[in-house]
Amino acid sequence: MNLSGAVGLAVMSAVVVAWGVSLVSGYDVVADVNPEHMNLGPASAHWLGTDHLGRDVAWRLVTASEVFVGPGLFACLLALLLGVPAGAWAGWVGGLGAELVRYVFTVIASLPRFVLVLLVCAIYGSSVWTLAAAAAVAYSPAIAEAVYSRIATFRGREFVLAAEAHGVHWARILGWHLLWVNGKTLIARHALQLFAYFLLVETTLSYIGALEAGAGFGVPEPTPSWGNMIAFEWGVRHGNQWATWAPALAIWVVILGALLLADGLAEGDHA
Amino acid sequence: MSAPPPDRRRQLALLSALGRRFGAFVLTLLGAALLAQVLLWSAPGDAADLLAGDPELRAALVVEMGLDRPPHVAWWAFVTHALGGDLGRSLTYRPGMAVLELVQPAALRSLVLVVGALVVSLLVGTALAYVTAGRRSLGRRLLQAVSIAPVFLMAWVLVVGLNEWAFELMLQDRIVRPSWFALPDQESLLKWALAIGVLAVGSSAVTEVHSACEDELKAIRRSGYVDAARARGARLWPHVLWNLVPPLTTIASSRAAFFVGGLVVVEKVLHLNGVGAMLWQACRLRDVPLALGITFVAAAVVCGARLLADVLRVTVDPRLRTQT
Numbered sequence: 254m255n256l257s258g259a260v261g262l263a264v265m266s267a268v269v270v271a272w273g274v275s276l277v278s279g280y281d282v283v284a285d286v287n288p289e290h291m292n293l294g295p296a297s298a299h300w301l302g303t304d305h306l307g308r309d310v311a312w313r314l315v316t317a318s319e320v321f322v323g324p325g326l327f328a329c330l331l332a333l334l335l336g337v338p339a340g341a342w343a344g345w346v347g348g349l350g351a352e353l354v355r356y357v358f359t360v361i362a363s364l365p366r367f368v369l370v371l372l373v374c375a376i377y378g379s380s381v382w383t384l385a386a387a388a389a390v391a392y393s394p395a396i397a398e399a400v401y402s403r404i405a406t407f408r409g410r411e412f413v414l415a416a417e418a419h420g421v422h423w424a425r426i427l428g429w430h431l432l433w434v435n436g437k438t439l440i441a442r443h444a445l446q447l448f449a450y451f452l453l454v455e456t457t458l459s460y461i462g463a464l465e466a467g468a469g470f471g472v473p474e475p476t477p478s479w480g481n482m483i484a485f486e487w488g489v490r491h492g493n494q495w496a497t498w499a500p501a502l503a504i505w506v507v508i509l510g511a512l513l514l515a516d517g518l519a520e521g522d523h524a
Numbered sequence: 525m526s527a528p529p530p531d532r533r534r535q536l537a538l539l540s541a542l543g544r545r546f547g548a549f550v551l552t553l554l555g556a557a558l559l560a561q562v563l564l565w566s567a568p569g570d571a572a573d574l575l576a577g578d579p580e581l582r583a584a585l586v587v588e589m590g591l592d593r594p595p596h597v598a599w600w601a602f603v604t605h606a607l608g609g610d611l612g613r614s615l616t617y618r619p620g621m622a623v624l625e626l627v628q629p630a631a632l633r634s635l636v637l638v639v640g641a642l643v644v645s646l647l648v649g650t651a652l653a654y655v656t657a658g659r660r661s662l663g664r665r666l667l668q669a670v671s672i673a674p675v676f677l678m679a680w681v682l683v684v685g686l687n688e689w690a691f692e693l694m695l696q697d698r699i700v701r702p703s704w705f706a707l708p709d710q711e712s713l714l715k716w717a718l719a720i721g722v723l724a725v726g727s728s729a730v731t732e733v734h735s736a737c738e739d740e741l742k743a744i745r746r747s748g749y750v751d752a753a754r755a756r757g758a759r760l761w762p763h764v765l766w767n768l769v770p771p772l773t774t775i776a777s778s779r780a781a782f783f784v785g786g787l788v789v790v791e792k793v794l795h796l797n798g799v800g801a802m803l804w805q806a807c808r809l810r811d812v813p814l815a816l817g818i819t820f821v822a823a824a825v826v827c828g829a830r831l832l833a834d835v836l837r838v839t840v841d842p843r844l845r846t847q848t
Contacts, residue, residue: 359548360555363823367785368803372560372819375807376567453674460676461792461804469808483680501681505673512672 258517264510265445271315272322280312282475292492302493304486310496313477314503320459320478324385325451329444331389336396337432337440343397344404345427355401362394370454371470379462379470381455388454392447396440400432403439407431438522442515449511456480456504479504537845541838549831556823557606558599560816565595606820612813617806623817627799631821634798636716637790638783641723642776648724649733650768656734657741668731675726675786679793682718683707708795719790726790727782729775736771770837777833781826 254262287307295302301310339358343351361369366388373387404427407413416426432440459471459480464487472478474485479500486497586592593601605612611623618626656664670678687707693699704712724730744750744764753763787800795801799818806814838844 356551356555359552360559362781363552363556363827364559364819365781365785365822365826367788368819368822371788371803371807372563372815375810375815376563376812378568449672457674457676457789460680461789465808480676483677497684501677504677508672508674509669 254517255520257513258520261510261512261514261517264506265514268318268322268507268510272318275316275318278312278315280316282308282313282316282477285309285312292489294493295495301495301499304482304496305489305492310482310493310499313482314479314499317477317479317482317500320381320472320476321452321455324381324455325448327382328385328389328392328451329447331386332393332396332447333440333444335389335393336443337400340397340400341404341427341432341436344401344408345423347405347408351401351405355398358394358397361390362398364391366391366450367454367457370458374458374470379458381472384455384458384471385451388447388451392443392450396443396447399439399443400436403436404431407435438518442518442522445511445515445518449508449515452504452507452511460484534842534845538838541845542835545831545834545838549827552827553824554603556827557603557820558595560819561595561599561602564812564816565598602816602820611817611820614806614814615811616809617802617811617814623814626802626814627817627821630797630799630802633796634787634791634800637719637723637787637796637798638780640716640720641727641729641783641786642779644720645724645727645729645733645779646772646776649730650737650772652730652734653737653741657738657745664734667725667734671725671728671731673726675722675789676793678726679718679722679790682722683793686714686718708793715794715796719794719796723783723786723790727779727786729779729782732775732779733772736775737768740768740771769840773833773836777829780829784822784825 285308287303290299290303290307291305293299293303293307299309299311301314303309304313336358339354343354364372369391370384370387373390374383377383377387413426413430416430417423455471456479457471459478460483461480462469462471463474463481463484472481474481482500483497486492489496602612609624611627614621614623614626652664652667687705690699690702690705694701694705704710704714707715707718741764744767749763750760753760784800787798788804789800790796791798791801792804799821803815803818803822805811806818
């Protein structure tokens with residue numbers, strides 16, 4: 254793995270650590286409201302200072318990992334379940350069956366991802382898990398198409414024909430030799446990209462949703478999300494600058510980290 | 525029966541290639557409409573729940589809005605009406621207004637953004653590639669790192685930065701209040717330019733065009749016909765540009781979906797009243813016919829862009845006519 258891949262791995266590890274810390278810490282986002290300590294700058298008591306309700310920015314930053322790490326992993330799992338078997342089967346059998354499967358995914362891909370996510374949230378409600386499922390469905394065509402073309406390329410290779418001639422069961426060839434040995438990096442890369450995409454969608458919806466009155470989309474206050482943290486401090490004059498810039502920076506760094514790790518995995522993966 | 529003459533055969537190949545692509549376009553669009561109907565049909569509760577508490581009124585609304593029909597019937601009704609230019613009527617956004625009437629002016633405003641972003645990304649990407657091809661450049665890395673940031677974050681940073689900067693200057697009496705201040709509230713050319721720029725960079729169109737052009741330029745500069753043209757003292761750029769057409773059309777069409785998705789965000793953050801902001805509002809108000817209408821138009825734009833790119837490539841590149 255190259256340098257950028259290592260940087261990406263470090264960032265993703267930090268995210269997982271933050272998630273773990275948040276889960277065991279029991280930090281209460283509501284009880285932390287403390288008007289006496291509002292708009293403080295960074296100090297040893299509050300590493301990143303406090304927002305205009307006196308809540309600790311660093312803790313909110315860490316706690317916000319709960320709204321995207323768990324659902325993000327769920328989105329990855331769901332998208333893989335939708336995309337990988339379908340794509341692999343289509344690549345293996347080819348012909349009319351493959352065309353049908355690809356047609357279904359083309360139809361899903363014909364709706365812009367963000368539009369599909371909005372539509373699903375409007376219909377099924379805007380909990381973060383619904384959002385994750387919507388992002389997974391919207392992203393699944395990319396995974397299915399990638400797996401399809403990988404399997405279809407390998408289908409006619411000599412080692413596959415040799416294995417078939419030796420009487421190896423097709424499920425073993427497809428599942429082990431093609432999907433695992435020759436496809437795991439590709440699949441992991443797409444999972445990471447979907448993770449980055451989910452963070453993007455979640456923060457976007459939380460940001461825009463928080464700027465509007467009434468029921469909207471995304472994660473509502475007081476549950477912290479990096480998106481609604483930015484929106485919540487919008488227009489606070491003489492506030493703590495870190496309360497807005499820290500989540501903004503965090504979004505960018507984590508998306509960059511996931512994509513760098515995906516790029517790092519791409520090295521040495523040849524079709 | 526004798527084989528048709530070569531000219532005729534070539535025309536037939538072109539026609540059948542175009543026909544296949546048009547068929548795929550129609551099928552995909554029909555599928556997209558069906559997908560939307562199935563999503564609606566499987567929804568817990570429906571639009572009537574939001575409008576009526578009274579069971580009698582609710583039952584009447586269900587029949588009136590056609591919610592009691594199975595998805596394939598609703599789908600067929602939607603498709604046949606859409607062919608006649610009728611996308612239904614808005615329920616809650618502007619109750620009773622025809623969806624097409626609502627969407628048309630908003631879509632025209634958004635079209636300015638999309639076309640602007642497309643032109644900007646093609647021009648900037650190609651120009652950058654021309655400068656950086658064959659070199660390692662820090663600028664390229666930087667552009668890639670910036671373009672992965674979410675669209676809303678980019679728009680937010682620009683808006684906050686410009687507003688704060690102008691505000692400070694006004695406080696110090698260095699400038700009078702600019703006509704665009706405060707940025708999201710005032711209608712101004714600067715806001716539109718910002719939206720176009722954010723859309724071009726944020727949907728990764730600039731970087732895609734840049735890297736594709738760079739690869740293509742490297743290959744073209746090494747190729748024999750460029751040497752030949754150079755040896756004869758002919759101008760190079762017509763050859764280079766012509767060979768950039770197929771990859772650029774592919775990118776432009778593949779970015780269409782990202783432009784449409786980015787529209788929603790850019791229009792919400794910068795308060796531009798286009799079709800993206802309308803979709804957001806329709807989804808918030810559970811205005812299903814309007815949201816469906818906009819989604820259908822979005823799918824039509826995405827598929828239409830793909831069809832257009834296919835037609836262009838098949839016309840430019842004869843090799844594609846024989847492939848399936």
